[in-house]
Amino acid sequence: MAYDDLRAFLKALDEQGQLLRITDEVMPEPDIAAAANAAPRLGDNAPALYFDNVKGFTDARIAMNVHGSWANHALALGLPKDTGVKAQVDEFIARWAKFPVKPLWRDDPPWANNTRTGEAVNIFEVLPLIRLNDGDGGFYLDKAAVVSKDPEDPENSGKQNVGVYRIEVKGKRKLALQPVPMHDIAQHLRKAEQVGEDLPIAITVGNDPVISIVASTPMEYDQNEYELAGALRGEPAPIAKSPLHGLPVPWGSEVVIEGFIQGRKREIEGPFGEFTGHYSGGRNMTVIRIDCISYRDHPIFEHLYLGMPWTEIDYLLAANTCVPLYEQLKKDYPEVQAVNAMYTHGLVVIVSTKKRYGGFAKAVGMRVLTTPHGLGYAATVIVVDDDVDPFNLPQVMWALSTKMNPAGDLIRVPNLSILALAPQANTPGIVDKLIIDATTPIEPDHRGNYGNQVRDLPEMGKWLTKLQQLAANR
């Protein structure tokens, strides 16, 4: 079943034993971030956390780690909570095949109940903001879905964008937003700024779990995130027009913040502990003026801790990074079997593929680098044979151990683009990338002494089932 808002999903998590309510009084800092830092360490069934007794606040409700385990990710997609990782990725691929499913305009969004505009705006009065890591420059929103349109083609719903970006709160009605040049909102902003205009945006906080997944999916520029949400939900995503700009925003959001990215203006921002597990330095970043905040009665602040992986963001950026890369590679090379791009949003990508002829795996690896997401990520690509499961890291290590000869299997491509947050680059934004061909060479590539590979016995599968049954019935 699909959830139309965060509240419905929190209720489902609660019923499934996947929501932990912290009822003791906590300090806003460092307790809430530290608890969310700790939660994923509980393992694949780690729960979401819910705080409503926060020192100094009278009416705070904060949800953390909502997507922060494979169990919660499965429930977000309406799957049983014990669904395996590869099975979740496979189901994501199957549902992607139904893309696009047009969204549904729905009246009376609950966030229309309360509105503040202009000088009456104070974001601190609406959201119980908290700070995350020690070196962060301030209070951040890092799980909001930001909606904007292509200023040159505003009626084109494909070119509109719903994305998650790092946002620093810098005043009662002032924010900063990081548009990484490889991401869609940066294209919108560039188009606005080169003609000297501001970019209207809507920042939606506290969404149904599929909105958070699609907003962090690296879709192509002209693909509509709501239409993917419909495919993943199995029914249209409900949306409504934001009151100030008329932008399409989720019907079920807890809070909708509207304003403008002020054209051609930059101001010091950060640092912020990023998804790379490193702080970005302080940069001069865009400035947003908030003109309107709409919010539900008793809004819930959904927030995300990120730091030394794995944290919630790694679960949120796992399946949804693998699948678009898989789709794009498969279009050109049907031999591709599976893509694992779940490490640091695809800074490492592992692809399993059949081979047409000798040298083919290297071509697949190079295609990864030229996919839209590969332009900003994919610092290292590992290509393995089709009988290696890229989600099974021991198998990937076996392939690296036995199929890779540095003499001919390491392809280093100099000075390619990467997002500036990638800390390994000497010059931010430019890095050498590496393709590792860990496949078995085939005709006419005669390198190595492979002879025959040991295969699973034909009867193994039957025995696996039998042993599982015997073990379960002990």
Next chain:
Amino acid sequence: MATNVICPRCAFDTIEQLYTSPVPGVWEVLQCQQCLYCWRTSEPARRTDRDAYPDDFKMTVDDIINAPEVPAIPPLLAKTGS
């Protein structure tokens, strides 16, 4: 404006109050007017006290002046048409 407070990060002495706790007197949210560091007064000393603030996270005026632009501001397009 908060008095007798310096920025833990850059040591600047002009500090604005952005917000106070809904339960009166529990904490304030402060912001440095030079480096824009923003913190809550109830946070641990390592985040709020200049003496305890880690050197690795300190910021100087030079750091602010030399911070890269993200994203770079594009050149203005020449207006076309009549």
